Amino acid sequence: MTNSEEVVVEPELADEEALEEGEARAEILQIQIPEALAGERLDKALARCAPALSRTAIQRLLALQAVWQQAAAQSADATAWQAVRSDKEKVKAGQWFALHIPAPVPMALQAEEIPLAILYEDKDLLVVNKPAGMTVHPGAGPDGWRGTLVNALLFHCRDSLSGIGGVERPGIVHRLDKETSGLLVVAKNDGAHHHLSAQFAVHSSERQYLAIVKGVPEVTGTVVAPIGRHPKERQKMAVVANGRAAVTHFRRLESWGGCALLACRLETGRTHQIRVHLAHRGFPLLGDPLYSRPFTPPQRWPQAEREIVAAFARQALHAARLGFTHPKSGERLQFQVEPPEDFQQLLQALRTVS
Incomplete structure (x- = not known):
């Protein structure tokens, strides 16, 4: 043609x-x-x-x-x-x-004995540290129904998960992208799910992320920009006029070699929010396959550090802090977890060349 x-x-x-x-x-x-x-x-x-x-x-x-x-x-x-x-x-x-x-017909979810890093658990909820590379809930294709956090939760909790999220998302109150590591709270009953979801909706929960970005932004900043699906690339989100309201606060913690470590706090919870907002401001996440171009370390850097940075093949994003009010006791719970080894190696390599 x-x-x-x-x-x-x-x-x-x-x-x-x-x-x-x-x-x-x-x-x-x-x-x-x-x-x-x-x-x-x-x-x-x-x-x-x-x-x-x-x-x-x-x-x-x-x-x-x-x-x-x-x-x-x-x-x-x-x-x-x-x-x-x-x-x-x-x-x-x-x-x-x-x-x-039509969408693929959902398959029956199977419990799988997958190790979970559990920071806290009681009869109402549990807090887990999700590794990078694990999908939160099932997706498209036969392989998308195995190896997810939900499969692991079904094995660990048996029948003690809230049903509000439906058969594909039992217990899931909020999500992290597959390649984002860090903290998630899971509801074990519908009452806890309602209470926790309400906290996320009115922004009374606390979610703080660590992000390594290309470029060095101002010391503190706020991005207020609506997010919706990308008009042409449907697997991506974008800042669009008719999108849903989204607010991200950030604070620069360190900077080195044309990159920076940021602490990001979410007011809203839109899909890919931090990734989209920081890329929109001109500071995309290092390693992000959707919203950033590959980062080529300068030739003047030592070979070992250049290899570590070049090999980092996921978005450099980690959900480091999570805070919320317990749905039954009313106690304020706060959790913090260090980034995984690959994230820490990347940090060390960047600090070395600064």
Whole structure:
């Protein structure tokens, strides 16, 4: 196909609140037929336009009446859509089709004997130190339903987890990204879950993170910028005018070699909030695969330190402090945990070259 005959494919998420990377979500794929495919059978043309879907998958969607054709071929915004019933229909150039791709059917969650670093536990809640690389709850694909924090909690707590989060997120009050390490509180019953969630909603809980960023920001600062899904790259979030209100406070603790260590405090809890806000201010997290470019250490640095910094392949973010009021006793609980070894090695390498 020539550039003038490019296929127009416009994906939309049916669930705009689906937040985690890799999380299962329904999708609507809008496709406009190019000149080069005029006269082809519908199933064949759609398979050509959507390489991620096999012809068999398209035929299955047709059988489910999940493929819709727009009555007016001139615009993707018209409202007159109708289900297509035959895969043998011949397509015309300029026609619009919408493929309603359902989210994967949830699998049964299995308890797994995965070690947990538990800092505190009673009959109402527990506080864990999540390692980097562990997903909090199940996501898309068969492998996304194994090895998560929820799998580990099901084994450790058995039936003692709140059900408010649904079958995929028992006990989960708040989340950390897969590659972010640090503190999480988990509810063991619905009463505790309600109480803890309310504290997060009114910002009476305390969440402080350590972040290593590229660049050296001012000593203290606050980012007030709404966050929503990125308009083009759907796996990312971004500062957007119609996003949800988000506030991040930061304080510079150290700086060296064109990088800095920040303490970040959240007022709100939006997806990727610290990562998005700091990148928006021009200080992206070191190692962040979504919001930062790779950091190349200067040649003048010692080889050992250059290798440590270059090898750090996740966002340099650690949930270091967590504070909240106990839902039953009313006692104020405060927890603090040191960053994991790879984060500390990165810190030491940067301090060495300062």
